[in-house]
Amino acid sequence: MPARRKSCSCSASLKCRECALKRVCLPASLSDVELEQLEGIIRHNRRLRKQEYLFRANEATRQVYALRSGALKTCLTRRDGSELVTGFVFPGELVGLDAFGGEQFPSHAMALEASVVCVIPLAPLEELVGTSARLRRTLLKSMSHELHSEQQHLSHNRESAGQRFIAFLRDLSVRNGRRGLSPTQLILPMTRAEIGSYLGLTTETISRLFTRYRQLGLIESNGREVRLLDVASLLQLERLDSHEAACLVG
Amino acid sequence: MPARRKSCSCSASLKCRECALKRVCLPASLSDVELEQLEGIIRHNRRLRKQEYLFRANEATRQVYALRSGALKTCLTRRDGSELVTGFVFPGELVGLDAFGGEQFPSHAMALEASVVCVIPLAPLEELVGTSARLRRTLLKSMSHELHSEQQHLSHNRESAGQRFIAFLRDLSVRNGRRGLSPTQLILPMTRAEIGSYLGLTTETISRLFTRYRQLGLIESNGREVRLLDVASLLQLERLDSHEAACLVG
DNA sequence: CGTAGGTTTGATTCAAATCAATGTGGGTGG
DNA sequence: CCACCCACATTGATTTGAATCAAACCTACG
Numbered sequence: 001m002p003a004r005r006k007s008c009s010c011s012a013s014l015k016c017r018e019c020a021l022k023r024v025c026l027p028a029s030l031s032d033v034e035l036e037q038l039e040g041i042i043r044h045n046r047r048l049r050k051q052e053y054l055f056r057a058n059e060a061t062r063q064v065y066a067l068r069s070g071a072l073k074t075c076l077t078r079r080d081g082s083e084l085v086t087g088f089v090f091p092g093e094l095v096g097l098d099a100f101g102g103e104q105f106p107s108h109a110m111a112l113e114a115s116v117v118c119v120i121p122l123a124p125l126e127e128l129v130g131t132s133a134r135l136r137r138t139l140l141k142s143m144s145h146e147l148h149s150e151q152q153h154l155s156h157n158r159e160s161a162g163q164r165f166i167a168f169l170r171d172l173s174v175r176n177g178r179r180g181l182s183p184t185q186l187i188l189p190m191t192r193a194e195i196g197s198y199l200g201l202t203t204e205t206i207s208r209l210f211t212r213y214r215q216l217g218l219i220e221s222n223g224r225e226v227r228l229l230d231v232a233s234l235l236q237l238e239r240l241d242s243h244e245a246a247c248l249v250g
Numbered sequence: 251m252p253a254r255r256k257s258c259s260c261s262a263s264l265k266c267r268e269c270a271l272k273r274v275c276l277p278a279s280l281s282d283v284e285l286e287q288l289e290g291i292i293r294h295n296r297r298l299r300k301q302e303y304l305f306r307a308n309e310a311t312r313q314v315y316a317l318r319s320g321a322l323k324t325c326l327t328r329r330d331g332s333e334l335v336t337g338f339v340f341p342g343e344l345v346g347l348d349a350f351g352g353e354q355f356p357s358h359a360m361a362l363e364a365s366v367v368c369v370i371p372l373a374p375l376e377e378l379v380g381t382s383a384r385l386r387r388t389l390l391k392s393m394s395h396e397l398h399s400e401q402q403h404l405s406h407n408r409e410s411a412g413q414r415f416i417a418f419l420r421d422l423s424v425r426n427g428r429r430g431l432s433p434t435q436l437i438l439p440m441t442r443a444e445i446g447s448y449l450g451l452t453t454e455t456i457s458r459l460f461t462r463y464r465q466l467g468l469i470e471s472n473g474r475e476v477r478l479l480d481v482a483s484l485l486q487l488e489r490l491d492s493h494e495a496a497c498l499v500g
Numbered sequence: 501c502g503t504a505g506g507t508t509t510g511a512t513t514c515a516a517a518t519c520a521a522t523g524t525g526g527g528t529g530g
Numbered sequence: 531c532c533a534c535c536c537a538c539a540t541t542g543a544t545t546t547g548a549a550t551c552a553a554a555c556c557t558a559c560g
Contacts, residue, residue, distance in 0.1 A: 079489045101394030143393045144351030150400040155334050157407045158450050239329045
């Protein structure tokens with residue numbers, strides 16, 4: 001394994017208390033004292049360039065991460081060596097929670113654009129989870145939320161390409177909203193191929209979907225900028241089964 | 251909501267210490283003292299008849315469960331009301347871990363055959379997780395293992411019907427082995443339709459897969475009894491991509 | 501300016517869904 | 531005890547949605 005290059009400059013770190021994301025991140029619901037303890041173990045501000053790995057599969061699991069800015073993808077490597085995108089990570093979200101399980105990460109995480117993450121060493125975190133009931137709650141909640149959203153993702157795999165695509169847009173929209181950004185104005189940090197991998201579709205299909213929904217007047221899109229125009233219709237299409245949807249779309 | 255009918259007879263309960271499954275269940279790796287504390291909060295021996303719900307979606311999440319005998323399926327209800335099987339549960343495995351997240355279960359769990367479960371109330375469990383580092387480890391491990399196996403499941407969704415089917419059989423085989431049962435002699439507690447729902451395929455396709463692999467001499471099967479004959483070839487088929495597999499199978 | 505990575509569009513193929521019967525075994529009631 | 535029934539399973543014919551194959555076409559960047 002080549003010596004890992006740290007692009008991190010570890011500049012004077014912005015603490016959780018002053019972080020704009022504290023209401024959606026791990027600190028949510030912690031008391032001041034607990035927050036201080038948490039801050040004590042977190043290393044803030046590790047910078048990642050676009051395309052840089054945050055961690056790789058098989059790397060020892062000594063820490064989990066919270067994304068502060070930018071965007072990540074998490075991927076599994078298939079037996080044939082190809083990459084399967086298992087999720088996207090946006091600011092305020094935790095990454096690497098599967099680290100608790102074993103000695104090594106089963107997946108890897110890569111920056112889709114220049115990003116900053118907070119690094120949370122596992123051992124002290126586990127310790128702190130023991131002493132703080134609230135932190136325990138929050139962490140368990142995060143993990144089971146993750147579990148839940150994986151199930152959601154799984155359940156979409158039985159739906160038509162169009163429905164998966166809309167569900168994807170809606171998910172991004174919701175997550176945008178949670179951070180206080182516009183729920184209709186999306187800037188996609190990922191390529192069509194990555195969306196495809198995530199949704200179990202090909203690049204070509206994703207491209208056709210953009211075209212289709214643009215022509216239907218439900219979205220505007222230009223490259224990676226997407227605007228949701230007719231949210232009501234989108235939601236309706238999402239919950240229709242494919243036969244009904246076909247009728248509606250003509 | 252109708253008053254919940256308890257089929258449970260709560261007979262003099264077999265404690266964890268004497269349980270044949272203690273090496274694969276939550277008690278694994280706990281000290282004697284911790285084990286005693288854990289036993290103190292668990293209600294053992296709730297009996298479920300075939301088809302009986304262990305919990306339903308939207309039910310308040312006050313407890314998680316460990317399966318002692320029998321088999322369960324866990325399901326999500328889709329928007330159109332249909333049921334999506336998200337997993338199967340075998341003895342020694344935990345169920346309902348997504349309960350930590352919110353107030354209500356997102357999914358439901360139903361007995362595929364007469365079963366017995368241990369009931370673990372959440373509040374005291376969380377407490378105990380605070381005081382026992384080992385229990386904490388074990389639980390976090392369980393949850394992240396769950397996360398990991400959901401990812402596995404997800405990744406299979408990109409593979410051909412045949413590969414998913416074999417991966418399914420292998421998974422059952424491994425889990426059988428872990429409980430000390432034969433890894434080649436399987437008794438399926440679920441219907442073809444349930445397998446199909448779980449794998450994202452139709453009943454007919456599942457049926458054809460049984461026929462195909464039986465004809466290829468890789469398995470024997472008669473109704474719900476399955477015997478894995480040529481495990482080496484099965485494993486090889488599983489890791490081949492569909493094109494290569496087609497060549498091999500002819 | 502040229503090239504590479506990403507995207508779009510079109511023609512064709514293919515794996516699994518769907519539609520349609522038929523078969524079968526285990527349990528119930530007469 | 532048998533016969534009927536019903537849920538489950540199998541098998542075959544046909545359709546279809548997305549993959550694959552095959553070209554362009556951007557556009558950002560060295």
